[in-house]
Amino acid sequence: MTEVTPRLAEAEADVQALVESAMEPMLGVRFLATEYSTGPVHGGRIDSLGLDENGSPVIVEYKRATDPGVLSQGLYYMAWLMDHRDEFQALVRERLGVTPASAVLWSAPRLICIAGDFTRYDLHAVREHRRSIDLVRYRLFGDHHIALETVASVAGQGRSTQRRVGASAGHERTPRRQADAMAELAAVVDEVLRGLGEDVTKVPRKQYDAYQRLRNFACVTGRQDKLLVYLKAAPADVGLVEGFTRDVTGLGHHGTGDLEVQLRSEKDVERALELFRLSYAAA
Numbered sequence: 001m002t003e004v005t006p007r008l009a010e011a012e013a014d015v016q017a018l019v020e021s022a023m024e025p026m027l028g029v030r031f032l033a034t035e036y037s038t039g040p041v042h043g044g045r046i047d048s049l050g051l052d053e054n055g056s057p058v059i060v061e062y063k064r065a066t067d068p069g070v071l072s073q074g075l076y077y078m079a080w081l082m083d084h085r086d087e088f089q090a091l092v093r094e095r096l097g098v099t100p101a102s103a104v105l106w107s108a109p110r111l112i113c114i115a116g117d118f119t120r121y122d123l124h125a126v127r128e129h130r131r132s133i134d135l136v137r138y139r140l141f142g143d144h145h146i147a148l149e150t151v152a153s154v155a156g157q158g159r160s161t162q163r164r165v166g167a168s169a170g171h172e173r174t175p176r177r178q179a180d181a182m183a184e185l186a187a188v189v190d191e192v193l194r195g196l197g198e199d200v201t202k203v204p205r206k207q208y209d210a211y212q213r214l215r216n217f218a219c220v221t222g223r224q225d226k227l228l229v230y231l232k233a234a235p236a237d238v239g240l241v242e243g244f245t246r247d248v249t250g251l252g253h254h255g256t257g258d259l260e261v262q263l264r265s266e267k268d269v270e271r272a273l274e275l276f277r278l279s280y281a282a283a
Helices: 012-021 023-027 070-083 087-096 099-100 121-127 176-194 266-282
Strands: 028-037 043-053 057-062 108-115 132-141 145-152 201-204 209-212 218-220 225-231 245-247 259-263
Touching: 012 023, 012 028, 012 043, 012 057, 012 225, 023 028, 023 043, 023 057, 028 087, 043 070, 043 087, 057 070, 057 266, 070 087, 070 121, 087 099, 108 176, 121 145, 176 201, 176 209, 176 218, 176 225, 176 266, 218 266, 225 266, 259 266
Parallel strands: 057 108, 108 132
Antiparallel strands: 028 043, 043 057, 132 145, 201 209, 209 218, 218 225, 225 259, 245 259
């Protein structure tokens, strides 16, 4: 038996290359570009650009160890991004296609800072800022493993929008009592999912609400008589129950996740709690 001790990378570029090579499974972000130039006037290079599972633009900045400038540098690039939306959408169109480019969620851009550690001033500044920011501590183990730990995660103003799940076109004919019951159930689900951890953030989209850590772990959408929650838990590892859980691998649906959970009452929410925790842990 050999002890594998945690260590920092020899160079910042080593961390960047490792994360960029597997950005989607690590962060839930589709990779777009590395060392992206912000032009001669702005005079900078964004370490990594990406698009997350909900269509939010993502800037990733890396530091080998603790660097008090990582947050201000990331926010500097975030300001550039918001002023160059057309350029970013053109990049998405070139790398991922027309459909993702037309659905970029500009209300919830994200900054992910990955570093050896952060100062207490960084932690305080994140909570005071209006942007969506994740501070992530990394450690390398041996030559083949990396651990990512979320130190702080704050949702920006764009993610705080409140809306009634299931209030889409065609629901006007839904009886008022049933609509109120679904709204109450959605509020319960929202409270339960947010309560799984301090690092949970909510991203409202037109078709669903996503709950994420670094990656989505639950997507909630409404029907007239139930809520559908899509989780990242593996259907093969769950005892599927007809009318309650369903394997939707390969089937089209709103949001992300291959396990569908159908909720019609608060009792169903209690039944689903362990599945919620399983998916949260997987994210």
